[in-house]
Amino acid sequence: MSRRHLNPVPSVAIEEVRALVGAGTLRRDLLIEYLHRLQDSYGFLSADHLAALAEAMKLSRAEVYEVATFYHHFDVVREGEATPPPLTVRVCNSVACEMAGANELLDGLRAALGDRVRVRAVPCVGRCECAPVAVVGRNPVGEADVRAVQWAIDAGAVDAPLPEARGLADYRAAGGYRLYADCVAGRRGAEDVIAALESANLRGLGGAGFPAGRKWRVVCGMPAPRLMAVNIDEGEPGTFKDRYYLERDPHRFLEGMLIAAWAVGIAKIYIYLRDEYAGLRTMLGEELDALRAAFPNAPETELRRGAGAYVCGEESAMIESIEGRRGQPRLRPPYVAETGLFGRPTLEHNMETLYWVREIVERGAAWFASQGRRGRKGLRSFSVSGRVVKPGVHLAPAGITLRELVDEFCEGMLPGHELYAYLPGGASGGILPASLAGLPLDFDTLNEHGCFIGSAAITVLSQQDSARAVALNAMRFFAHESCGKCTPCRVGTAKAAILMEREAWDVPLLKELAQTMQDASICGLGQAAPNPLLSVMRFFPHELEGGK
Numbered sequence: 001m002s003r004r005h006l007n008p009v010p011s012v013a014i015e016e017v018r019a020l021v022g023a024g025t026l027r028r029d030l031l032i033e034y035l036h037r038l039q040d041s042y043g044f045l046s047a048d049h050l051a052a053l054a055e056a057m058k059l060s061r062a063e064v065y066e067v068a069t070f071y072h073h074f075d076v077v078r079e080g081e082a083t084p085p086p087l088t089v090r091v092c093n094s095v096a097c098e099m100a101g102a103n104e105l106l107d108g109l110r111a112a113l114g115d116r117v118r119v120r121a122v123p124c125v126g127r128c129e130c131a132p133v134a135v136v137g138r139n140p141v142g143e144a145d146v147r148a149v150q151w152a153i154d155a156g157a158v159d160a161p162l163p164e165a166r167g168l169a170d171y172r173a174a175g176g177y178r179l180y181a182d183c184v185a186g187r188r189g190a191e192d193v194i195a196a197l198e199s200a201n202l203r204g205l206g207g208a209g210f211p212a213g214r215k216w217r218v219v220c221g222m223p224a225p226r227l228m229a230v231n232i233d234e235g236e237p238g239t240f241k242d243r244y245y246l247e248r249d250p251h252r253f254l255e256g257m258l259i260a261a262w263a264v265g266i267a268k269i270y271i272y273l274r275d276e277y278a279g280l281r282t283m284l285g286e287e288l289d290a291l292r293a294a295f296p297n298a299p300e301t302e303l304r305r306g307a308g309a310y311v312c313g314e315e316s317a318m319i320e321s322i323e324g325r326r327g328q329p330r331l332r333p334p335y336v337a338e339t340g341l342f343g344r345p346t347l348e349h350n351m352e353t354l355y356w357v358r359e360i361v362e363r364g365a366a367w368f369a370s371q372g373r374r375g376r377k378g379l380r381s382f383s384v385s386g387r388v389v390k391p392g393v394h395l396a397p398a399g400i401t402l403r404e405l406v407d408e409f410c411e412g413m414l415p416g417h418e419l420y421a422y423l424p425g426g427a428s429g430g431i432l433p434a435s436l437a438g439l440p441l442d443f444d445t446l447n448e449h450g451c452f453i454g455s456a457a458i459t460v461l462s463q464q465d466s467a468r469a470v471a472l473n474a475m476r477f478f479a480h481e482s483c484g485k486c487t488p489c490r491v492g493t494a495k496a497a498i499l500m501e502r503e504a505w506d507v508p509l510l511k512e513l514a515q516t517m518q519d520a521s522i523c524g525l526g527q528a529a530p531n532p533l534l535s536v537m538r539f540f541p542h543e544l545e546g547g548k
Contacts (some may be wrong), residue, residue, distance in 0.1 A: 017056055026057045029342075035068055036275075036305055044075040044084055050431055070483075071307030072122070072327040073275050075088040085118045087158065089149060090135040094124035094237040095427060095459050095473050096385035100131035100143075107527040109134070110147040117153065123310065123477055124237035127278045128385035128459070129392045138278040144323075155213040160279030163247035177295075179358050180255050183262050184297075188361075190220075199365035201377040205364035206231055206313070207352025207425070207454040209443040215347065216264050219339045222345030225267035228299075229341055230257060231318055232273045232351045235310035236426035237477060238457030241381040242351045244393040246280055250287050254274035256357030257349075261299045264347050272318050275308055310481035314523045315341075315348045317483065328485045329523035350455075352381060374433040376442045380453075383411055386460035387417040399440040406460060417462035422538070425454030427474035428528035431467050431535040450534055468543040470534035472506040474499045478529040489526025492517040498514070500533060507537060507546050 002274040012143045020037045022201045033056075038049050045068050061112040068074045077083055089109060093102045102121075106354025127133045134149050154159070160257025171177070182188045198213035200465050219226055234242045245255060261269055271288075274280055285303055292298070309327045312318045316330035319341050340346025356379075360368045369377040376399030388410035396409055400424050406412060413419060424441060430451030432439070439445060446452050461470065479493035492513055501512055514530030521527045536543060 006051075006061065009051045010048050013046075013052040014055065017052040018047055021053070021056065027324075028057065028059070029322065029324040031057065031059075031064065031067055032071070032307055032321065033305065035064075035074055036307065039074055043086055044077045046077050046083075047079045050076070067324070069327055071309050073308035073496055085116060086153040087116075087137055088118045088120060089113070089137075089153075090120050090122040090125070091144075092123070092125045092127075092131070092133045093121040093136075093473075094477060095423065095470055096126075096238060098473055099386060099459075099461075099465060099470075102132040105132050105144060105146065105196050109149060112146050112150060113153075115129065122308075123480060124226065124235065124239075126234055126240045126243050127273065128238050128240055128383065128457075131385060133277070133348065134469065140276075152246040156533045160213065160277075160282070162279050162283050165247055165283055165287070166249050166251065167253060168287060170295060171249070172294075173366075174185075176358075177252055178253055179362055180258050180262070180295075183259055186434060193222075193259065193357075193361055196361050196365045200360045200368040202353065202356060202360060202368065203378075203443060204350055204353040205356075205381070205455065212349070212353055215337065215349075216260065219345055219347040220264045222338060222442060225342045226265055226347065227346045228257070228261055228264070228266045228269045228271065228347045228349070229315070229319060229322060229336075230271045230349055230351055230354065231313065231315065232271065232277075233306055233310075233313040233318060233454075234274055234351075235481075236455050236457055236473070238385055238423060238426040238459045239383050239455045241393050241456070243280060244383075245352065245355055245381070246284065252283055252358060253351055253355040254287070254291060256296070256354035259299075259357050259361070260297055260347065260354060266299050267519040268525070269299050270321055270322050270341065271303045272306060272312070273302060273303060274306045281305060309483070310477075310526055311483045311523070314525065317523070318348075318446050319346065323514070326483070328483045331522065357504070371397050372442070374429045374440045375399065380456050382409075382441075383455070383457045384460065385458070385463040386422075387465070388412070388460050389414055398442045399445070401440060402437040402458070402460075405441070405458065410460075411436065413460070413462060417464065420463045420465060421461040421467050422469075423457070423459040423461075423470070423532075425452050425459035426459075427477055428524070428531055429457070429483050430531035431461075431470060431539065433467075433539045436508060436539075450531060450538060452528075452531075466543060467536050467540040468500075469537045472497065475500055475529065478525060482525060484519070486522040486526065488520040489522070489529065490516045492521070492526060493529050496530070496533060497545045505537075507544070527540065 021034045050064050054061045068076050091106050134141045134144040136152040138160040139157050194213050194216050202212045203209040311325040312321045314329050315336050317327040321327040336346050336348050371379045378398045380398050382394045390411040394409040421433050475497045479497045482489045482493050484490045517526050
């Protein structure tokens with residue numbers, strides 16, 4: 001339909017949009033930020049507001065609509081549709097929460113709350129250590145039951161609490177930012193810092209495991225201006241380590257970020273934080289303001305807000321999102337280090353990778369490298385959930401085994417539970433049986449078993465759980481989160497979920513489908529999605545033959 005046949009935008013909608021996004025020229029890359037402002041203010045995105053925003057940004061309505069409908073956290077209300085209730089309760093139904101009774105909680109809340117509150121099942125919200133989790137408005141309620149959620153609603157406890165993190169003053173009093181000051185003043189050389197990361201064998205801790213020092217060298221060799229994108233999307237089910245560290249010591253990460261920017265010659269930094277971490281976003285914004293005042297000559301830093309899309313954990317999809325578009329992965333080459341944000345060479349890092357920079361440089365590469373077991377190097381932050389006494393983030397040596405991790409750090413299995421299986425790397429990392437709980441947990445150590453450690457998200461299953469049910473949960477998640485760009489992933493995940501729901505699996509067909517997804521998907525989502533179902537076929541065939 002041509003523009004002249006579109007319905008005119010009501011003047012009141014234009015005024016409301018301009019009141020929220022400003023009267024001047026609007027930036028194309030801030031489209032998602034503007035959508036957040038509208039939804040935060042009105043609770044949903046109306047057709048009139050989307051049309052008004054498109055007019056204000058000089059974009060087609062289709063461009064704005066396709067972005068708004070891509071992200072799960074935007075509630076688009078089409079013409080003629082009823083507006084949603086003012087409050088939404090989101091119940092996580094990913095693996096750890098489903099094991100802890102999320103489906104029963106959903107049924108109970110829907111029965112108790114009726115139509116006055118919208119109750120939704122949502123993917124992992126990054127709080128697996130206190131499953132099941134319900135988010136009332138933006139307030140996460142851990143170990144939730146119907147009574148606790150009703151109390152939060154009645155009390156008006158719908159805003160995210162601020163974490164009690166160590167602020168800038170306390171961090172500097174303990175020696176923080178001395179290393180960064182030494183770098184800027186020339187008392188440290190960039191070559192020495194990069195060499196320390198290489199000697200320590202620090203690898204990317206978001207899941208891919210690419211050597212950090214090598215990445216710095218590659219980007220440093222690219223033409224200026226160079227940019228940095230920090231990935232704190234953390235959407236892998238079972239992962240919550242980044243939130244854990246940021247809620248306690250954000251400046252340790254921020255100092256590592258500034259050191260990386262100095263060493264590589266970064267002109268501007270973008271931090272991409274998942275929308276589920278609302279309290280953390282407020283706190284981090286305040287600490288960034290304090291940091292700008294303390295170091296006015298540091299590179300400009302923008303804090304960007306995700307909108308609910310697991311695929312944005314992939315670096316190029318995240319960059320598309322920062323640029324204000326749908327978060328769909330790019331075809332490569334060129335790689336992000338060559339052509340990333342706004343067409344410039346980009347240093348992309350997971351938050352935890354930068355978190356370790358200061359300590360490695362100050363304490364020495366040998367200290368970090370010596371921490372591992374079984375010939376592995378370094379420390380790993382394991383996000384542990386499931387049937388253990390003490391779930392949470394546990395800092396342990398690289399190369400530790402699952403049995404050692406459970407016994408030494410998690411205080412063992414819950415009473416009445418025996419180790420049956422475990423997910424070593426979130427939903428995409430596959431499922432291993434208890435008989436392989438003696439494998440060293442690290443990059444590259446699980447590949448021969450069809451699994452990987454990824455972001456070190458460990459979910460522990462007991463004899464009360466079913467690996468088949470966990471695999472189905474994971475496949476439903478991947479089908480929900482597929483960006484739709486490539487057919488093998490878009491169609492494959494949905495078809496696999498349907499096939500896996502059947503009492504008898506068509507094993508040859510599922511294997512053929514899995515192989516197609518692995519071979520032909522554009523990004524890691526589709527390539528890794530078959531891992532859990534292949535694990536069930538390989539290690540738990542009894543569950544396909546009438547077992548649990």
